[in-house]
Amino acid sequence: MLNAPAAATQSRSENEPTGRNEVDEPEGFSVELLAPHAAFPDSVAAGFLVDYEESDLGPITSLLPFDASSVVLAKVTWQPGGTSGWHTHPGPVIVTITEGELELINERDCVARTYTAGQAFIDPGQGNVHIAANSSTTEQAVAYATFLGVPDGKPATIWVEPVEC
Template sequence: MRKRHQVLLAVSAAIGLSLTPINASATPSTGVHGEILGQVTFDGKDYILRQITIDPGGSTGWHFHDGTLYALIAQGTLSHYRSDCSVDGIYSAGNTLIEPSGSDHVHIGNNSQTTPLVLEVVYVNPAGSPLSEDAAPPNCQLPG
């Protein structure tokens, strides 16, 4: 219970911090803008709070994460696809999603709407890991 309390405290601290942005590895994205709002490292993990805006027609590019990502759709609609190009969710404002870690969880997120998409994201990564890792496009076609 104490460790859980410490992790919750660390996440709360990340939310309350306003730090200089850290460098993240580039992803083959279009129309994606991100801002680090806070970061704290605790017990070998980085807890990073980031706001991501995806322009209309924008895309995250194919990627995966070394840690788990927790997101809240603050505005707009996110279309989220698995590496076989199947839709694993259409998320609207107020919805949440979890992206598991590892190269076996390659995915892409798109904003096919006419308004910006805004995500509030908490990354729980191994300390020093990039926010995302580029992945080769799969051998399939996205719907639409």
């Protein structure tokens, strides 16, 4: 099950909506915090435009809040068949795949996108609900994630109700 530090993730009990279905639960997925919240000493602003080739919905614009507060750096590992569970992040995330491959599905278009070792992607965050899974039955997948705009003391990952795609 989930092996993630409190600074990088939010526990299920904090996320469970009242009177609704439970939030999704990761499986075969772990997060190693490499650098906890690091505050920017200067004012920082950034924006990303993510335009998926397979989507007719147009690009996603992600603006890092002017008061970025901090960043978090983590190593994320998916065991064979592992999944992150459906989740979102408070700000954009830059993800670099270093081992194996991941299948990423965003709720907005339900298109499966595969990223392999040596590739990177940007999750626009700010409500972009998605899931990442390792479809291999023999190899683990590893990625390094830089979470931007995570307020100090807040989780970098927030699990949500499962999505039907």
